[in-house]
Amino acid sequence: MSTDSTNNPASYSGTTSDSISGKIEQIALSLSGGGVRAVGFHLGTMSMLERLGLLGKVEIISSVSGGSLPGLGYCLSQRYGRSFQDFFDDFFEFLPKLNVLEQLLERMTSKLPPSPSGRRDLITALANIYHHEYFNRFFGAHAVDGSVTFAMLLDPPRNGHVREMIFNATEFKTGSAFRFQVSDFRCLIGNGNVSLCNKHARRIRLADIMAASSCIPVGMEPMFFPDDFHWPDDQPQKGDAPSRSRPTCDEIRDALGRNTDTHQPNFALMDGGVYDNQGITSTLLAVNRKKSGIREVDQHECGSQFSARGEPASPQDWANWMSGRITQGTHVQLSVEVKPEDLDLLIVSDTPVRKASFFPRISYPESGDRVPIGRMSKPARGFLAWLQKTTLGRLDVIGMVTMALLALSVFLNVWDLWEAGWFDIDQWTAYDGWLLDLSWMLVEIVIPVLVLLILLAVMIMMKLTRNKTEASLEHIIPGWKQRPAKYLNKVRVGTLMSMLSLRAGSVSALTSTIYMNRIRGLGYSTAYSRPDLHNRVLANEIFTLQDAPERNDELHEVLSARNAWPPPPEMQRVVDKAATMATKLWLEQDEGDPLNDLDYLVIGGQCTMCYNLMRFLWDRCRPGGLFMHKETEAIFEQAVSEWQKLVRDPTVLLNDRKQKSRLKDLNEQAARSAAQGVAV
Numbered sequence: 001m002s003t004d005s006t007n008n009p010a011s012y013s014g015t016t017s018d019s020i021s022g023k024i025e026q027i028a029l030s031l032s033g034g035g036v037r038a039v040g041f042h043l044g045t046m047s048m049l050e051r052l053g054l055l056g057k058v059e060i061i062s063s064v065s066g067g068s069l070p071g072l073g074y075c076l077s078q079r080y081g082r083s084f085q086d087f088f089d090d091f092f093e094f095l096p097k098l099n100v101l102e103q104l105l106e107r108m109t110s111k112l113p114p115s116p117s118g119r120r121d122l123i124t125a126l127a128n129i130y131h132h133e134y135f136n137r138f139f140g141a142h143a144v145d146g147s148v149t150f151a152m153l154l155d156p157p158r159n160g161h162v163r164e165m166i167f168n169a170t171e172f173k174t175g176s177a178f179r180f181q182v183s184d185f186r187c188l189i190g191n192g193n194v195s196l197c198n199k200h201a202r203r204i205r206l207a208d209i210m211a212a213s214s215c216i217p218v219g220m221e222p223m224f225f226p227d228d229f230h231w232p233d234d235q236p237q238k239g240d241a242p243s244r245s246r247p248t249c250d251e252i253r254d255a256l257g258r259n260t261d262t263h264q265p266n267f268a269l270m271d272g273g274v275y276d277n278q279g280i281t282s283t284l285l286a287v288n289r290k291k292s293g294i295r296e297v298d299q300h301e302c303g304s305q306f307s308a309r310g311e312p313a314s315p316q317d318w319a320n321w322m323s324g325r326i327t328q329g330t331h332v333q334l335s336v337e338v339k340p341e342d343l344d345l346l347i348v349s350d351t352p353v354r355k356a357s358f359f360p361r362i363s364y365p366e367s368g369d370r371v372p373i374g375r376m377s378k379p380a381r382g383f384l385a386w387l388q389k390t391t392l393g394r395l396d397v398i399g400m401v402t403m404a405l406l407a408l409s410v411f412l413n414v415w416d417l418w419e420a421g422w423f424d425i426d427q428w429t430a431y432d433g434w435l436l437d438l439s440w441m442l443v444e445i446v447i448p449v450l451v452l453l454i455l456l457a458v459m460i461m462m463k464l465t466r467n468k469t470e471a472s473l474e475h476i477i478p479g480w481k482q483r484p485a486k487y488l489n490k491v492r493v494g495t496l497m498s499m500l501s502l503r504a505g506s507v508s509a510l511t512s513t514i515y516m517n518r519i520r521g522l523g524y525s526t527a528y529s530r531p532d533l534h535n536r537v538l539a540n541e542i543f544t545l546q547d548a549p550e551r552n553d554e555l556h557e558v559l560s561a562r563n564a565w566p567p568p569p570e571m572q573r574v575v576d577k578a579a580t581m582a583t584k585l586w587l588e589q590d591e592g593d594p595l596n597d598l599d600y601l602v603i604g605g606q607c608t609m610c611y612n613l614m615r616f617l618w619d620r621c622r623p624g625g626l627f628m629h630k631e632t633e634a635i636f637e638q639a640v641s642e643w644q645k646l647v648r649d650p651t652v653l654l655n656d657r658k659q660k661s662r663l664k665d666l667n668e669q670a671a672r673s674a675a676q677g678v679a680v
Helices: 035-051 065-079 084-094 100-108 122-142 206-214 247-259 280-292 315-323 378-389 392-419 425-429 434-476 484-489 493-528 544-550 554-561 569-579 597-620 630-648 652-659 662-675
Strands: 027-031 058-064 164-171 176-182 223-225 267-271 345-350 537-541
Touching (some): 027 035, 027 280, 035 065, 035 345, 035 569, 035 597, 035 652, 058 065, 058 280, 065 084, 065 164, 084 122, 084 652, 122 206, 164 206, 176 206, 176 280, 206 267, 280 345, 280 493, 345 493, 345 597, 378 493, 392 434, 392 484, 392 493, 544 597, 554 597, 597 652, 652 662
Parallel strands (some): 027 345, 345 537
Antiparallel strands (some): 164 176, 164 267
């Protein structure tokens, strides 16, 4: 597939007017959603930035869905002075051994429901998995109020180089982004329609924030705030009952009821990718906040609305807001230009899945009405083929005949029993074999009656639905030559199945692919349309290296002269594996393959970030063909050096991390103990 520079945000023109000057000192990092694919790829991206000395210059982190796990983890690691190696090791310690599906089922079916509200569903169970398997496991020693909460990031001192942290969800009350954010400047936790006070926000479990950011529509249920969140003062649950006493939850519900237009005591949160799957909008808001310099701390109740503090309603205000002309909470005109003291580089680590065709038209050679039957026995295939040809009218007749035969069978059985005197009570009391005969009666009468009643209920429901449909058709379009029932009776079951199948497939493609691609495009256009930002954006897309070998330019000639181009087949294989991996919550490993999914994704992130950074520095930091700053040139040369290592062996940097890992010592100790017959 060729690369189109007009449509690919990773393509750069390389002209002098597009160049940035000076050193790269202030970086913003956006981490997209994408399930475990996003977790591993972003981990590789951050690993490469750390090797090049750039991760320590990241001042803004905005994360969505799967990207929020490394985002939250890195911000916590910075807060408590943990090394990048420890942060990296955390994921290799818990992800490969985590059976997410089993844990979800175990928590959903346990005696106590996973949520204090009493709900038993995937998202509340997933929140507890995040809490116990990651946050409490690696940061429990620093817990506030006995739990790993938002206070650990909100409360001073805010150590580390990351000054702006935004973890994105989508609020379904008004359809706006809902941002759990930490800032040196004025910002809302929430949005301008519904927001949280610091008093209560600091008590939210980070696992619940992670769950709210990553509950994918259709795949997961919405997470309701505050009911489904765990609060430190919740009393224990008993059986299936929710918590008996929830002081903090009740306070928040009361405030929401008082301070929202709808007077609702709760609202639903879902995946941040519904609003912005790259987190770019939140990153730009953080830049705008820094430009405004307002350091006021919000003091208000949960639910208080600030119409001037959220996303503007009108298109013109929205454009001015996103361009930096106005900022949250003020309509004062600001300088549009993002200067070096505001931001040098915005890196968007992005993990979309490309498809050759979103929704291909499926044709059936035998009949346009038929739905593929698949592999099954010959009798079953014959029955389904007959069913697909059968019309709805004929199906009605078959149903009515079946009910009539069942009713006749029941009547004849009851008549035979009556003639035999089975309904004589005195005869039953004197008969020793009554239990056996009663069982026979159950088979002969009771079961057919139940089947008859069930079939009758189904037929009645279908008839009512058809009558309603026919009445609606006659009302909407009057003047029918014949009643709609006549046409509906001629519709084949196969035609109906095909219509439903195609409709479901198109809706799935719309929500999972087309809609998400549109949202992705809007996010990038928000950044690239700003004249002061488009030359500072580095789109680190997971599939970049799939297209790169088809491009011939000066950078590739330079790399080729250093025996570092084109990418070798093994690198292409690893990159393809990472780029085509499905959006899922678990890791897999093929039999006989030394690498698991996490290994592939991390290597893919390292290779892609290294290449995209070389591309960016070569195209954007060399006006007139010369680097404007020695440190920028040094970064480029170091990136080339790392790239040469990856060309020789794509696993080399991952293996280097693993050699330095604390897990290496633990694994060696476990192996020695096992050899000695000693339990570790």
